[in-house]
Amino acid sequence: MKFEHLIEINDPLNPLIDRLSREQLWRGLVLRAETPMDFVPHLDNCSILERDEQTMTRELRYGDLVVRDKVTLEPLKKVTYHVPLQKGIPESRLTMTIEEPEPDILFVRFVYDDGASEEQDTAEAFYNDFRKSAYKESDIDTIRTIREMAEAGRLGE
Secondary structure, eight states: OEEEEEEEOOOTTOTTSOOOOHHHHHHHHHHHHHOGGGTOTTOOEEEEEEEOSSEEEEEEEETTEEEEEEEEEETTTEEEEEEOOBTTBOOEEEEEEEEEEETTEEEEEEEEEOOOOHHHHHHTHHHHHHHHHHHHHHHHHHHHHHHHHHHTTTTOO
16 A cells, blocks of 8 residues: 655744744654654554664564564655565554755655555555545644644754
8 A cells, every 4th residue: 555645844824833843843753753652552662773973773562562663764755664574474564754945834744554565555445545534634733743843842943
């Protein structure tokens, strides 16, 4: 299943929403990778196993389920999560890209790809609709959490 959507961050027509800078938004997306328990309610633990300037390998625990992934950071632009094939879990990828079509008009594009073929997507269309809805809600929650962190001063100016 391939699925993507945009979430608007700064709406110049809505003065009730606090404006986020690109740097604040970036720091929030990085925190989602570094401290995912702040963003993912059913995650029991996250350990960063390896880390350098642009990548981290993590181990995520959801009860008895353990998932390893690799996160790649392109500063102020993109965060990519790659889950390799492992113990019954298919390979998948999530990319979060900051887009700025005009100065201070920010969006985040969320792109999901589970590597399924078109035939598989057609066969699982009913379930994929539920997954798409769940992904979108999770992404809305991610942006809401980033906004809360910014309001609390956790993301700087």
